[in-house]
Amino acid sequence: NAGVTQTPKFRVLKTGQSMTLLCAQDMNHEYMYWYRQDPGMGLRLIHYSVGEGTTAKGEVPDGYNVSRLKKQNFLLGLESAAPSQTSVYFCASSYVHNQPQHFGDGTRLSIL
């Protein structure tokens, strides 16, 4: 049982480059989330989705875009990477909102 899988696990980008982080879940969850974790900041919500074809902004959405074309996948895009986006990114999913979230193991992204 894979749960939540994030791809890639590590990536180094140059400022201005673009990339997409992929999150896949096999638990038929409706809700999916993207967080970033920075030292001393805890986890902060970037964007989330309450079902296939829906997306919504979280606490820190600027500089990111997301898409949920298929129920099992939630993509996070950086159109023009900036050093301030250096972080560890976590994807999570849940059946409904007020239920525990299942997390992936994270993507460590460095932007030079």
Place this chain on the structure above:
Amino acid sequence: DQQVKQNSPSLSVQEGRISILNCDYTNSMFDYFLWYKKYPAEGPTFLISISSIKDKNEDGRFTVFLNKSAKHLSLHIVPSQPGDSAVYFCAASGTRNQFYFGTGTSLTVIP
């Protein structure tokens, strides 16, 4: 502005003793609270939750207490084991589809 706060970045406890991790929140609309445990290079894993209609929830060695008037929750681990050494995050949510996380407390259980 941090709506969920964990004011102790770290905590060390002897094996077999009680570990108490604390969390404070500012938003009175929060009605669901969770604790997650995180090991290095892994994602957070769910530990225990509590809704605002309760003031205590137990699951084995783990108990969460909620004091709504003080906007405070705590996680008790009894007895503490070396495998409990990890970073613990509290999280809270209300009517919006968002969870707010604390900054985490690193627990070290000394054998």
